[in-house]
Amino acid sequence: MSTFTLPIFPLPEVFLFPGTFLPLHIFEPRYKMMLDFCLENGSEMAMAPFPKEWKGLGIPPIPEIFGWGHIIQKERLPDGRSNIILEGLGTAKLLEYQSQDPFLIATVEKIPQEGFQKQNDEFKAVLDELLMLTKRILLAEGADESLIMKMNHISKHPFPIDFIASLLNYEFLIKQEILETSNIIEKAAKLLHIVRSLNLRE
Numbered sequence: 586m587s588t589f590t591l592p593i594f595p596l597p598e599v600f601l602f603p604g605t606f607l608p609l610h611i612f613e614p615r616y617k618m619m620l621d622f623c624l625e626n627g628s629e630m631a632m633a634p635f636p637k638e639w640k641g642l643g644i645p646p647i648p649e650i651f652g653w654g655h656i657i658q659k660e661r662l663p664d665g666r667s668n669i670i671l672e673g674l675g676t677a678k679l680l681e682y683q684s685q686d687p688f689l690i691a692t693v694e695k696i697p698q699e700g701f702q703k704q705n706d707e708f709k710a711v712l713d714e715l716l717m718l719t720k721r722i723l724l725a726e727g728a729d730e731s732l733i734m735k736m737n738h739i740s741k742h743p744f745p746i747d748f749i750a751s752l753l754n755y756e757f758l759i760k761q762e763i764l765e766t767s768n769i770i771e772k773a774a775k776l777l778h779i780v781r782s783l784n785l786r787e
Contacts, residue, residue, distance in 0.1 A: 588693065589692070589695070590626075590692055591629055591631045591677065591691060592630055592690050593630075593631045593688075594619065594633065595635055596632065596635075597636065598635070598637050599634050600652060600751065600760055600764055601653070601654055601671060601673045602652055602747035602764060603673045603674060603676065603698050604673055604742060604743050604744030604745075604747050605672075605747065605748055605751045606672055606673070607654070611667040619688040620659075620667055624659070629654070629656075630653065630654065630655075630656065631651050631654075631677060631691075631693065632651060632653070633647045633648060633651040634648065634760075634761065636757055648761055648765075649679050650677070650696065650761075650764065651764070652677075653693070654672045654675075655672050655674055656669050656671055657671070676698065676764060677694060677695055678693060679691055680694055699769035712745055714777060715780055716736060719736070719749050719780055720733055721784060722783055723752065746769060746776055749776060750763045753779070755783065763776055
């Protein structure tokens with residue numbers, strides 16, 4: 586079992602999928618402290634999503650499994666705020682809290698991730714359909730052309746299913762289920778079901 590210590594940043598319905606990049610604006614005092622802790626201890630951080638309706642009701646319900654990543658860019662602003670970019674490296678399972686004040690620090694277990702199944706024809710067929718249907722949704726939503734062009738090279742992405750999952754808007758609990766699924770074939774099948782249903786609504 587591979588365990589390590591991570592600070593956890595809870596944000597309402599903000600997911601960090603493997604192989605994706607998440608820009609964050611750090612301004613609350615406790616999260617400024619958390620950022621300093623991260624930078625002094627390997628620059629790694631977990632993102633724990635929770636339902637939007639819980640915001641302001643105290644410590645939110647942290648899911649047992651969440652995304653984690655590495656801070657690859659930091660801009661310190663004159664007033665003490667910071668802009669950072671977090672690169673998603675994988676998912677982790679919460680084992681126990683080490684501290685909850687002023688911010689969450691926990692012992693977690695890394696969950697092995699399956700990447701692109703290049704030799705699996707079934708997977709490639711599912712990915713092709715996912716790509717086609719997702720591009721249709723994004724075009725209907727007025728997505729930037731550069732994003733559509735980027736998707737044409739998705740076969741080169743280390744985690745193509747997670748990348749697609751991060752782009753779409755769908756139910757929080759289902760998105761959490763996709764994040765928690767480590768088997769790439771199972772994850773692709775679940776996401777395809779979601780994307781087909783989203784296309785039916787267009």
